[in-house]
Amino acid sequence: MSIDVAAPIQRRPLHNELADRLRHMIVEGELAPGEKLAEKELCGQFGVSRTPLREAMKVLATEGLLQLTPNRGCTVSKLTLADLDEAFPIMGALEALSGELACQHITDAELARMRELHARMITKYEAGALRDYFKINEQIHQMILDAARNPTLAQMQLSLSGRVRRARYLANMSPARWAAAVAEHESMLEALSARDGKRLAAILKTHLTNKLETVKDALTE
Amino acid sequence: MSIDVAAPIQRRPLHNELADRLRHMIVEGELAPGEKLAEKELCGQFGVSRTPLREAMKVLATEGLLQLTPNRGCTVSKLTLADLDEAFPIMGALEALSGELACQHITDAELARMRELHARMITKYEAGALRDYFKINEQIHQMILDAARNPTLAQMQLSLSGRVRRARYLANMSPARWAAAVAEHESMLEALSARDGKRLAAILKTHLTNKLETVKDALTE
DNA sequence: GCTATGAATTATGAATACAAAATACAAACT
DNA sequence: AGTTTGTATTTTGTATTCATAATTCATAGC
Numbered sequence: 191m192s193i194d195v196a197a198p199i200q201r202r203p204l205h206n207e208l209a210d211r212l213r214h215m216i217v218e219g220e221l222a223p224g225e226k227l228a229e230k231e232l233c234g235q236f237g238v239s240r241t242p243l244r245e246a247m248k249v250l251a252t253e254g255l256l257q258l259t260p261n262r263g264c265t266v267s268k269l270t271l272a273d274l275d276e277a278f279p280i281m282g283a284l285e286a287l288s289g290e291l292a293c294q295h296i297t298d299a300e301l302a303r304m305r306e307l308h309a310r311m312i313t314k315y316e317a318g319a320l321r322d323y324f325k326i327n328e329q330i331h332q333m334i335l336d337a338a339r340n341p342t343l344a345q346m347q348l349s350l351s352g353r354v355r356r357a358r359y360l361a362n363m364s365p366a367r368w369a370a371a372v373a374e375h376e377s378m379l380e381a382l383s384a385r386d387g388k389r390l391a392a393i394l395k396t397h398l399t400n401k402l403e404t405v406k407d408a409l410t411e
Numbered sequence: 412m413s414i415d416v417a418a419p420i421q422r423r424p425l426h427n428e429l430a431d432r433l434r435h436m437i438v439e440g441e442l443a444p445g446e447k448l449a450e451k452e453l454c455g456q457f458g459v460s461r462t463p464l465r466e467a468m469k470v471l472a473t474e475g476l477l478q479l480t481p482n483r484g485c486t487v488s489k490l491t492l493a494d495l496d497e498a499f500p501i502m503g504a505l506e507a508l509s510g511e512l513a514c515q516h517i518t519d520a521e522l523a524r525m526r527e528l529h530a531r532m533i534t535k536y537e538a539g540a541l542r543d544y545f546k547i548n549e550q551i552h553q554m555i556l557d558a559a560r561n562p563t564l565a566q567m568q569l570s571l572s573g574r575v576r577r578a579r580y581l582a583n584m585s586p587a588r589w590a591a592a593v594a595e596h597e598s599m600l601e602a603l604s605a606r607d608g609k610r611l612a613a614i615l616k617t618h619l620t621n622k623l624e625t626v627k628d629a630l631t632e
Numbered sequence: 633g634c635t636a637t638g639a640a641t642t643a644t645g646a647a648t649a650c651a652a653a654a655t656a657c658a659a660a661c662t
Numbered sequence: 663a664g665t666t667t668g669t670a671t672t673t674t675g676t677a678t679t680c681a682t683a684a685t686t687c688a689t690a691g692c
Contacts, residue, residue: 201683203481203645205469229674239647241462244675245469248426252473254563260424261653261674276563279512283504291500342497346567422653424675450644460677461644482644482683 204238208246211236216255216266217355223268227256254353269357271409277354278402284347285394290387291338301382304333308379315372320363330375334382334394357405367404371397425459429467432457437476437487438576444489448477475574490578492630498575499623505568506615511608512559522603525554529600536593541584551596555603555615578626588625592618 215221227247229240236243247264250256257267311326335344363371374397381390436442448468450461457464468485471477478488532547556565584592595618602611 201481205645206481230672240674241646241648245466248466248469249473252470260422260427262655263674273563276561279508279561280505280564280567283508284501287500287504340497340500342494343501346501426675451642462676462678465645483685484644 204242205245205249208236208238208243209249212246212250213253213255213352216250217352219356221266223266223356225266227264227266229263253349267353269353269409271406274354274357274402274406274409277350278398281347281350281354282395282398284343284350285398286391288335288338288340288343288347289381289390289394291340291343292334293382293385293387293390295339296337296382296385300333300337304330304382305379307333308375311375312372315368320368327375334378354405357409362408363404367400370400374400425463426466426470429457429459429464430470433467433471434474434476434573437471438573440577442487444487444577446487448485448487450485474570488574490574490630492627495575495578495623495627495630498571499619502568502571502575503616503619505564505571506619507612509556509559509561509564509568510602510611510615512561512564513555514603514606514608514611516560517558517603517606521554521558525551525603526600528554529596532596533593536589548596555599575626578630583629584625588621591621595621 212221221227229243233240233243247256247258251258251264255267257265259265307326307330311323311330314323314326335347338344374393377393378390378397381393433442442448450464454461454464468477468479472479472485476488478486480486528547528551532544532551535544535547556568559565595614598614599611599618602608602614
């Protein structure tokens with residue numbers, strides 16, 4: 191496979207690259223909550239100077255993923271129960287909104303694509319492949335977000351769920367909960383097909399509330 | 412009045428101070444949307460080097476107030492009609508949520524304080540002092556946010572309204588609109604006193620929608 | 633006269649250097 | 663022994679320097 195030589199040359203500032211990498215490392219749990227990040231060490235690891243690294247840290251701090259304390263460095267934000275309790279009603283409100291907007295704007299083509307993803311997700315569920323299930327699950331939720339046609343909303347959702355997502359890997363969904371989640375996804379598709387915004391909003395809220403419970407259980411252990 | 416000599420000595424990094432100052436300048440309209448910010452110039456103005464200034468710029472860019480383009484500098488984000496149409500449903504959802512939460516948590520003391528503020532605001536209204544009116548108006552909305560007891564929610568609201576607030580100074584409220592806004596504030600107090608979350612949520616949404624119209628009118632001129 | 637090319641200038645990106653604060657550690661004192 | 667105080671080391675904050683890309687401007691070619 192040959193690359194497109196006419197395509198624009200990709201160049202991005204180091205601070206962008208660093209912010210993306212650090213964000214990924216935090217969200218995926220490679221950097222533990224509460225862990226202290228020493229600038230010098232990270233500089234060595236990434237092979238960059240402190241300047242762009244510090245710029246990236248400022249970005250992640252305003253996103254809430256890092257905590258900066260003047261003159262005493264930088265730690266990965268901890269995820270407390272209180273944080274979850276704060277975040278979830280907000281996510282609920284935003285999800286409800288994106289559900290309603292998605293129903294207004296989604297195209298038949300998008301809906302077809304989503305059904306396809308859903309079917310694949312069911313396969314993963316039946317195979318008990320939690321990790322793969324999560325991956326497709328996320329794609330579906332992303333599609334709803336896209337269908338809402340509101341980039342600002344999408345960005346806020348993403349930023350919020352980024353903080354919470356870390357708890358996901360702790361979450362050991364019970365078989366019952368997993369089955370319920372799949373059923374909720376079935377209902378979502380129905381509501382979307384019917385363009386029933388209110389119903390979708392309600393389902394998304396329930397879905398989220400259940401997820402919160404799972405995550406909280408995992409966190410309290 | 413003597414100062415508290417035992418109080419912790421206030422010291423903050425330059426990038427924090429700079430971020431606050433720039434944020435203020437943007438939100439208050441001292442820096443026009445679309446305006447290009449030259450690093451060197453700002454450094455001269457504030458008397459600092461480029462390093463902390465650039466860190467502050469990264470923060471404001473993630474907040475959406477600045478737009479960074481690799482290798483070609485930094486401009487104040489423009490506020491388009493599309494941005495408003497995106498922001499307002501989100502603000503509506505968040506306000507509704509904070510209204511409900513506020514009704515659950517507000518204390519009688521807070522309510523009393525809010526009534527007092529409200530009365531002062533009415534005075535400003537009757538005197539036709541728009542600027543002062545706005546100031547108290549903001550304090551009241553801030554009190555509702557605080558009463559919701561959800562710092563994450565408050566921060567998101569603040570960040571969103573920060574982007575929109577710039578349009579406020581363009582907004583030349585009509586006498587009718589102003590009267591309506593005051594009436595809406597009366598209803599808010601009633602709903603809060605009755606701890607009627609649903610009603611407060613509905614009022615806040617209406618209030619916001621009306622505000623959107625005013626701002627959009629101003630922006631299209 | 634207008635466009636296109638290239639040098640000079642300026643601005644941005646990143647690394648290094650320096651300053652100041654915090655931490656770690658050792659010695660002196662109770 | 664435990665606490666306190668002073669010093670060394672490390673880390674963070676800021677300024678400066680260097681590298682590279684973008685812009686401006688002048689000149690050459692059509």
